[in-house]
Amino acid sequence: MMNFSIILEKASVKTLAIGCFDGIHLGHLELIKKLDKNGALLIIDKFKGEVLSDERQKQELSKRAIFTLEFEKIRHLSARDFLEFLKKEFVNLEHIVVGYDFTFGRNKEAVAYDIEKLSKIKTSVVPEFKLEELSVHTSLIKEFLSLGAVEKARRFLGRIYSIKARLVKGQGLGKRELFATLNLENLNYFLPKNGVYASLIKVQEKGFKSVSFLGFRSTDLAFSIETHIIEEFKNAVQVGEEMELFFVKFLRENEKFSDLKALKAQISQDIGQAKEILNNER
Numbered sequence: 001m002m003n004f005s006i007i008l009e010k011a012s013v014k015t016l017a018i019g020c021f022d023g024i025h026l027g028h029l030e031l032i033k034k035l036d037k038n039g040a041l042l043i044i045d046k047f048k049g050e051v052l053s054d055e056r057q058k059q060e061l062s063k064r065a066i067f068t069l070e071f072e073k074i075r076h077l078s079a080r081d082f083l084e085f086l087k088k089e090f091v092n093l094e095h096i097v098v099g100y101d102f103t104f105g106r107n108k109e110a111v112a113y114d115i116e117k118l119s120k121i122k123t124s125v126v127p128e129f130k131l132e133e134l135s136v137h138t139s140l141i142k143e144f145l146s147l148g149a150v151e152k153a154r155r156f157l158g159r160i161y162s163i164k165a166r167l168v169k170g171q172g173l174g175k176r177e178l179f180a181t182l183n184l185e186n187l188n189y190f191l192p193k194n195g196v197y198a199s200l201i202k203v204q205e206k207g208f209k210s211v212s213f214l215g216f217r218s219t220d221l222a223f224s225i226e227t228h229i230i231e232e233f234k235n236a237v238q239v240g241e242e243m244e245l246f247f248v249k250f251l252r253e254n255e256k257f258s259d260l261k262a263l264k265a266q267i268s269q270d271i272g273q274a275k276e277i278l279n280n281e282r
Contacts, residue, residue, distance in 0.1 A: 008038075008040060008065035010067070010089055010090050010091070011090075011091055011092055012038055012092070013038060013039070013040045013065070013067075013090045013092065013093060014036060014038040014039070014092055014093065014094045014095060015034070015035045015036045015038060015039035015040075015093075015094065015095040015096075015097065016039065016040055016041075016042050016086070016090060016093055016095070016096055016097065017031045017032060017034065017035055017039065017040075017041050017042070017064075017096075017097040017098070018041075018042045018044065018096060018097070018098050018102065019031065019041075019042075019043070019044065019098065019099060019102065020043065020044055020045075020046060020047060020138070021041060021043050021058055021062075022047060022051055022052050022053060022138045023051075023052030023053050023138050023141060023157060024053055024057070024058055024061040024062055024157075025136055025137075025138065025141060025156055025157045025158065026129060026131060026136050026156060026157070026158045027099065027129040027135075027136035027137065028062075029158065030126050030129050031097050031098070031099060031126050032062050032063075032064060034095075034097040034124050034126065035064060035097065036095070039064060039095075039097075040064055040065040040066065040067060041058070041062055041064050041065070041066045041067070042067050042068075042069060042086075043055075043058070043066060043067070043068045043069065044069055044071050044074075045068050045069065045070050045071055046071035046072075049190075050188055050189055050190040050191070051188060051189060051190060052138060052141065052142070052157075052161070052189070052190055054164060054187075054189075055068065057164075061159070075106065076106060077105065077106060078105050078106050078109065079104055079105025079106075079109050079110035079114060079118060080105075080118050081105075082104050082105055083115065083118055083119040083121075086119075087119070087121075093121060094121065094122060095121065095122045095123070095124065096115055096116075096119075096121050096122070096123045096124070097123075097124045097126065098112045098115065098123070098124075098125060098126070099112070099125070099126050100112060100125055100126060100127050100128050101128075102125075112125045113125060131155065131156055132155075134156075136156050140156065141153050141156050141157060141161075142190055144156065145161060145190060145191075145192040145193070146192070146193055147193060148192055148193035148195055148250035149250070150192055150197065150247040150248065150249065150250055151248075151249060153192075160200070160246045160247065160248060160281075161192070161246070161247050162202075162244050162245060162246040162247070163186060163187070163189035163190075163191065163244070163245050163247075164187045164189060164242060164243070164244055165184035165185055165186050165187055165189075165225060165242070165243055165244070165245055166184065166185045166187060166240060166241070166242055166243075167182060167183065167184060167185075167237055167238065167239055167240060167241045167242075167243060168183050168184065168185045168239060169183065169239055170183035170224075170226070179228045179264075179267055179271075180228065181213075181226040181227055181228045182201065182203075182226070182227045182228075182229070182237070182243070183224060183225070183226055184225040184226070184227065184243065184245065185225070186225060187242070191214060191225075192214070192247055192250075193214075193250070194214045194215035194216075194253075194254055195213075195214060195215065195250055195251070195252060195253050195254055196211065196212070196213050196214075196250075196251045196252050196253075196254065196270055197211070197212045197214070197247050197248065197249065197250055197251060198211060198248045198249040198251055198273065198274035198277040198278055199211065199212040199227060199245055199246055199247055199248055199274075200245075200246040200248060200278065200281060201227050201229065201243055201244070201245050201246070202243060202244040202245075202246070203233075203235050203237060203241075203243050204235055204237075204241075206235075207246075208229045208231055208233055209229070209230050209231050209274065209275070209278040209281070210227045210228060210229045210230055210245075210274070211227070211228050211230060211251070211267070211270050211271055211274045212225065212226065212227040212228075212245060212247070213225070213226045213227075213254070215254040216254075218256055218257070225245070227245060228267070228271070230271050230274060230275060230278075248277060248278060248281055249277050251270055251273055251274065252270070
């Protein structure tokens with residue numbers, strides 16, 4: 001029923017933070033702060049759409065062992081049965097950490113403050129975390145991204161928003177007529193608004209400044225993610241290679257151009273603007 005991604009025996013877990021943890025935003029970090037050295041995250045995996053972070057990123061950002069529990073396999077359990085299940089899985093569990101809005105049990109029959117009463121396990125309920133008078137939630141961060149407000153999403157995440165993507169073969173038009181690009185295939189991440197962005201791309205564990213395009217190409221109307229690296233880049237890359245793309249600032253909406261000359265002139269402007277923005281980023 002469970003899969004865990006780094007070495008930590010379940011019997012060693014004494015403190016457990018429970019939640020969905022998509023994105024590992026500033027609100028999630030408040031829960032993680034409550035964990036001791038034998039603490040771990042229990043991720044209730046209930047969302048099957050596009051994500052803000054994968055399991056490896058959650059591991060890196062939380063610096064904790066991660067256990068994943070499929071929601072569909074526990075949704076039938078009563079609140080009391082769910083807690084008994086936890087006790088059997090984590091036999092030395094002493095402390096549970098959840099957010100103020102945590103619910104559990106069949107049909108959400110119980111709330112965060114019921115955990116200690118039903119299980120006799122010490123429970124910390126972390127209060128609502130606000131930034132700029134807004135409650136920090138994954139749904140709000142996705143709303144910012146959908147508007148292209150990647151700088152605001154960054155403040156609520158506590159990091160630059162990024163996606164994992166795989167290098168795919170492009171049309172070759174950029175290299176021949178415009179600027180060479182890396183053509184990317186999104187690996188099930190939530191994408192920000194279509195447009196042109198000042199960005200960073202991590203290739204083979206090294207970051208490079210870039211300008212990125214998201215949207216439908218005018219040449220064949222296919223959706224594409226294309227990144228032009230705006231500094232020296234000599235890496236040999238292969239189709240199928242995984243990369244990470246970081247969205248630093250939205251530059252402009254996508255436009256239609258009368259010819260390649262006009263498009264090239266606009267991309268040159270984008271590059272100049274991105275260089276200024278990315279001067280202090282790496």
